[in-house]
Amino acid sequence: MRLLLVEDELEMAAALGAALGRYDMILDHAPTLDHAMAALANHVHDGIILDRQLPDGDGLSLIPRVRALKSGIPVIVLTARGAVDERVRGLDMGADDYLAKPFAVEELLARIRALMRRSPDIAPITARIGNLVFDFDGRQASVNGRILDLPRRELLVLEALARRQGRTVQRSTLEESVYGYDDEIQSNSLDAHVSRLRRKLSETGAGVEIHSIRGVGYLLRPSL
Amino acid sequence: MRLLLVEDELEMAAALGAALGRYDMILDHAPTLDHAMAALANHVHDGIILDRQLPDGDGLSLIPRVRALKSGIPVIVLTARGAVDERVRGLDMGADDYLAKPFAVEELLARIRALMRRSPDIAPITARIGNLVFDFDGRQASVNGRILDLPRRELLVLEALARRQGRTVQRSTLEESVYGYDDEIQSNSLDAHVSRLRRKLSETGAGVEIHSIRGVGYLLRPSL
DNA sequence: GGCGCCGCAACGTTGCTGCAATCCTGCTCG
DNA sequence: CGAGCAGGATTGCAGCAACGTTGCGGCGCC
Structure with missing residues (x-):
């Protein structure tokens, strides 16, 4: 993570660089807005930690430019403690989270992790078959990030098949999981x-x- | 928040239920340890307020069981005024905070908020979907900086949906977070x-x- | 007393779902 | 090797349950 x-x-x-280094993270440091833009143009970052008071302007002004460049990146804004309207303004400008100074490194880390978790890359209990991702926890299927909205029964069929992906599911088993007993x-x-x-x-x-297996049941697998 | x-x-x-209701919080009430365990097993709570003297035992005995079930939940213990060693014992058992009876509701509220803020693992503080920003800490939604003035129940619906943004929320789950059990x-x-x-x-x-998914629930997402 | 939220119910609308008719495919057996 | 058959695939349709919307009345709050 960078x-x-x-x-x-x-x-x-x-200090932050040293702390994050212990967690196998790379920290690039930009002391000004200009440096920041240059760094963003040249490297791929997974997240941005943004102070507000900078020599060449308010950190918040960076946010729209970041969004224009790469919309998905999480941005955490550092604010002075207790400045509520600063906080609100930051959020409305498009920040994903804020943190009051001074803060514990552990807290920053936890928030970064929380934000990363939100991006669809790292999914919890899921099955992947081909381009299909089935999220058993959220009970939904998606293809390339686009959620399939399936009616209840079809969702149940797909869920049962995904649970045993690559293996045949007896017709009777399938009926049981789609309909009650x-x-x-x-x-x-x-x-x-x-x-x-x-x-x-x-x-x-x-x-x-x-794939259907005559007289036995069905089987979900990647095509080709 | 529940x-x-x-x-x-x-x-x-x-009295507490009424007071918290004014702050758009849902309060479930369990009169005994047994009720408490049942409630915890069946519902998702964001915090626990625990009295010590209960008909079927000391409230503190609940703490390890809570931790085993869901470790991140903040627990606040109510103690008799001035009983210092009680307090100490509570904290040693794993409580996150204590409060001496009688107490002001505002103080309880403040401590709940503080604890929620301190345990950053459970959730990010804001969600952004489209032009909508939901601030879980401040419990308000805004669009392009303009705060939406929503009635209590609608706010609860939106909060529950924003918590699981982009994912389907079961109808039953939604009902639970909007109404108590x-x-x-x-x-x-x-x-x-x-x-x-x-x-x-x-x-x-x-x-x-x-977006509504027939027979399943709802889902909050950016419109195209 | 005015105002707004909320539960409730009535009614319109949608689209899922079971069913069956029809077509298709692979297997079996003479 | 070909006819017959059984199991599977597909699709239109109608019923109905779930969902959407709206108005009303009660209730609490300022």
């Missing part, structure tokens, strides 16, 4: 759901296929 | 709140939409 610290106090920068079915509704699911998966380029 | 009060005196519980609902009031919220969000150009 962070950019925009801060004119050298002491502070050095009590809730019987007397038609090929399940097949119908599979059919509709297939269409949606191929339309969205999920890169998966639901 | 808190659990473990306290056998009903008067006290009612004793506080039942038997109509489509939730839908009504969502409807009104939608109107306000679109009128103010928040750039977000509350």
Whole structure:
């Protein structure tokens, strides 16, 4: 992980650099807005820590420029303690979080982690098949970050298949997880759901296929 | 924000519930340790307020069990005034703070906020979706710097959705965070709140939409 | 007493879902 | 090797449950 610290106090920068280094993070240091823009243009950063009082202007003015360049980067603003309206202004300018000085390094770290977690890169309990990501916790499927909004039954089918990805799922097992035990079915509704699911998966380029095994059940796997 | 009060005196519980309600917080009430454990198992709370003298034991015995279940939750212990060693014992058992009875509600509130702020792991302090900024600390939503003046229930809906932005929130989860668990609902009031919220969000150009997933729940996301 | 929030219910609307009819595909057996 | 068949795929349709919207009345709060 590589962070950019925009801060004119050298002491502070050095201290933070040392602390973050212990957590395998790289800290680039920019003492002014100009330096910051140059650094952003030349390197790829995963997050920005921004002081407000800088020699060549208010740190906040950097935010729109950052967003224009790379919108997704988390920005944490350092504010003076207790300055509530400063805080509000920072957030409205598009900062993702703020931290009052003085602060504990651990807290900064925790917030960085929290922000990183928010970006969809690192997902908790998920299955990946092809371009498809199924989030069992959030009970939703997405393809390339775009959430598929699937009706309940189709979602249940996909969930059951994703749970056992690459392995065949008995037809009866599937029926059980889509319908209750009590809730019987007397038609090929399940097949119908599979059919509709297939269409949606191929339309969205999920890169998966639901393979059917005659007389046994279905199987979810990457296509090709 | 949703808190659990473990306290056998009903008067006290009612008074606190009313007071916290004015600050847009949901208070669940558990009169015994057993009730408390049941509530914790079934619901997601952001903090616990714990009395020591309970019908079925010392409140402190709850703390290790809480930590085992969900470690990050702040716990505030209510103690009798002046009992110093009680206080010490509470902190040693893993409480995060204590408060001597009788106390001012404002003080309790301040301590809750302080604790929430101190445990940065649980959540980032703000969420940004589209032009909408939700400040979990200040408990308010704003669009382009203009604060949205939302009634209590609508704010709770938006908060719950913003907490899990971009992910589907089960209908039941939403109901729980908007209403307490004793506080039942038997109509489509939730839908009504969502409807009104939608109107306000679109009128103010928040750039977000509350997408509904039939049979599952809702989902807050930027509108295209 | 005015105002606004809230639960509630009525009613309109949507779109999921079970069903069945029809077509398709792979297997079996003579 | 080809006909027959069983299981699977697809799709239109209608019923209905879930959702959206709105107005009303009660209640608490200033």
